């Protein structure tokens with residue numbers, strides 16, 4: 265942020281609130297600038313920077329939207345806690361997928377995308393001075409939602425030697441004091457790490473002992489490979505008292521633009537989030553809710569071709585970068601690759617060398633200081649572009665050797 269400007273703000277220029285000044289700086293500005301420059305010079309750039317699916321939303325979902333959009337019954341304000349038929353479809357799906365029975369009236373809340381729920385849930389529980397434990401590296405909204413509520417984010421480092429599993433027990437007493445909420449996210453963006461139910465169990469026990477609310481971001485739960493099925497934190501005993509889980513249609517069904525997701529879990533947390541939301545938004549367009557319902561009714565048929573496409577891309581990219589001497593393992597979940605920077609290069613300089621080679625990636629440091637030393641690539645381009653990206657990376661000055669601290 266331009267510190268100098270704040271001090272010489274003219275009387276006409278509105279001075280932004282402290283909560284905006286407290287947000288971390290926008291780290292992608294420099295990448296965006298170089299991207300524009302290279303594009304202007306006519307160079308091909310393969311953009312693996314953003315986690316936004318290139319594949320279209322499956323037809324049956326679009327058809328359901330069109331049918332519902334033509335029905336004037338869907339044109340008015342939606343109920344802000346969601347249509348009953350959508351909530352009961354979520355409940356049925358959740359039971360068939362996770363074996364957990366959720367009360368559609370009290371334990372499920374449709375959202376305008378999971379980002380919306382993640383950003384708003386701190387407003388329901390966090391007072392100024394309260395602390396929120398957030399994974400570092402992590403999805404930036406855990407941090408900004410906390411700051412908007414007046415809370416203080418405390419980083420839980422995700423480390424390779426710990427399989428990128430957040431462990432709040434390693435935080436100091438002073439860091440934990442005043443902690444009221446924590447965020448976790450597995451399968452993880454950006455590290456691609458996954459966890460098992462034992463991990464969730466430990467997290468719920470920790471949180472229950474200290475009266476901390478657990479928010480699990482399950483945006484990638486249905487985006488997994490090689491037979492791995494991600495668990496729900498709600499499968500763990502005690503979770504329904506202290507946890508809420510955020511599910512998204514965005515990545516699973518290529519629906520990022522549609523803005524729909526849901527929260528599930530503790531009825532008290534759901535009720536509090538719902539009170540915040542009813543004062544901010546007025547529900548999700550009903551045609552979108554009915555289309556999302558259709559997605560859930562046929563989720564395996566509709567999602568598995570998309571997952572198969574990501575798996576093929578993953579194998580091309582992992583195989584390709586290994587051949588040119590990078591360290592990479594095929595992730596079990598998410599459509600990202602999280603790669604160590606070549607020795608001697610930090611995240612920013614690796615990304616800038618990749619850019620010069622014609623490939624856009626995201627610096628790990630953009631997700632928090634513990635992301636330093638890594639870059640993230642999103643497999644959101646077609647196979648032929650992924651192959652070309654590998655060729656371009658092969659033209660980069662070769663990494664001489666890699667740090668060996670990565671767990672084997």
Ligand SMILES: *Cc1c(COP(=O)(O)O)cnc(C)c1O
Nearest residue numbers: 377378379403453483512514525
């Ligand atoms: C994409 C993403 C989201 C946002 O999903 P929406 O449902 O589109 O809001 C949330 N969390 C993580 C970790 C993501 O990568």
